[in-house]
Amino acid sequence: MAGSKEIVGVAAAVALALSGASCTSKERSNASRRGVPATTASGYLAADQLPDVISAVPPPPAAGSPEMARDEAAREAALKYRGTDRYDQAISDASRSLPVILHGFSCALGTDIDKQSTPALFTVLNKTFIDVRRSISPAKNRYKRPRPFAVHNGASCLPSDDAMLRIEGSYPGGQSATGWAFGHILATLNPARSTALLQRGDDFGQNRVICDGQWQSDIDAGREIGKLILARLQADPQFQADLRDAQVEVSKGLASGRNPPKQCPSAATSRR
Template identity: 45%
Template structure:
C-alpha cells in the first residue's frame, strides 16, 4: 500500500469515526468505552440499547488456579508449533479487521470475491455488522479488563503493529471472534450452498486469535456466544433483513462473474489443514 493510500485510508477512518459519534449523539447515547478502533469505524445496524448484553450472557473470565485457566494455558501451548508457519500467516491476516482484508478473509469460503465492486451490498453489510459484533462485547471487556496471553507470558503476537492497542484492550471476550463467527452465520444464510465451508472458516477465524497469541481460548468461546447473540438480534431489524435479501441476489449473480483465485484458496486450505 502506498503512502498516499495509507493517508487516504486514515482520513476515511477518521470521517467514519466522526459519523459514528454523531449518530450516537443524535440517538441520545453516550459513546461506549471502546479501545479497539476497528469496532467504531462505521455505525452499525443496532442501537446500543438493542445490542445483546454481555454482562447478562457471560460470566467472568477464568479465575487464577482454576481448571478453566489451565484449559486456556493448554490451548495456548498447543498452538506454539504453529508460530511462523503458514497458519500463523493466516492468523496474521485474520487479525486485520480493516477493509478490504476483512472481506478477503471470507472470499474463498464464500466462493465469491467479496469486494466493493462485485458485491457492494454484502461489503457494506460486513462493515455495519462489524460495529454491532464488536460493541456487543464491551460490557464484559470493560468490567474485567482481562490481561492478554502475550502480556502474561511476555511474548509476541502475530501482529506486532497491533500490540500497543491490545495491551489496553480487555482480552475477554474476543471481539474479533464475535465478528468472525457472526459474519459466518450471516454468510451461511446468504449462501446456504456454502454453509459448511463458511461456518468452518468462521470457527477458524476465532481460533486464529489463539494461534496469534492475542486471546485465550475462553475469550474465543465467549466471543462466539456474543457473535451468535448479535446475529439473533439482527434478524429482527428491518434494514438488516432488506440488506440480507439484496445480498442473496447479489451473491447469486456474482457467482457467475467473480470467483476467488484457485491458487489463493489452495494456500488458505493448506494452511488450515496443516495445523
C-alpha cells in the same frame, strides 16, 4: 460450530417483514449506564437493542482455576503452529482492516466481497462488524483481561499491534464473535459452501489463540455473543432488506465466473 438449524433460521428471517424498534431517551439512558454508546454508529442495532454482554457471559476465568488451566493448555497447543501455513493465515486474520478480513471470507464464499462488487453485502458485514464491536466494548473495558502474550512476556503474531493490545482487554473475543456472525450470514447466501464458510468463521476466531493474542475462553465467549447479535439482527427489517440485496449480488458473482477470488490459498477455497 452451530448446525443447520441456525442457518435455516437466518435464511427464514430474510423473508420476514418486521417493524423496527425506536430508541427512546429512557432506553438510551439505560444503555448508557451499561457502558454502551447511545448511538447506532452506523450499525443496525440501536443502543438498547445491543445485547448486555456483561450479563450474557460469565467473567473470565480466575487465576488458578481449572478454566484458566484449560486456557494455558490451549495456548501451549497453539504455539506449535508457529512457522506453519496456519500461522501465516493467523497473521493475515489479525488485521483490523475490514477489506483484508473480508478477503479471507470471500475465498470461502467463492466470489468477491468488496465495496465495488457487492456493496449491499459489504454493508451487511460492515454494520454487523460495528454492532459486534459496540456490544463487546463494555465487557472488555470492565474486565481488562491481559492477553496471553503479555502475561508470558512475549509478542503476538502481529507485534506492531502489541502496544495497543496491551491496553485493550482480551475478554470477550470480538474476532470470534465477528467470525461466527460472518460465517453464518454468508452460509445463508451460498448454502453450497456452508460448511467451508462456517469453518472459516470458526478459524477466524480461533486464529487469535494461534496468534497468542487471546485465550481460548475469550474465543468461546465471543462465539456466544456472535449468536446473540445475529439473533437480534434477524429481527431488524433493514438487515433483512440488505441481506436480500446481498443475495442477488452473490448469485450474480457466482454466475459470472468470479470464483474463486484471486490470490486465495487452496485451503481457503476447499477446506472441509
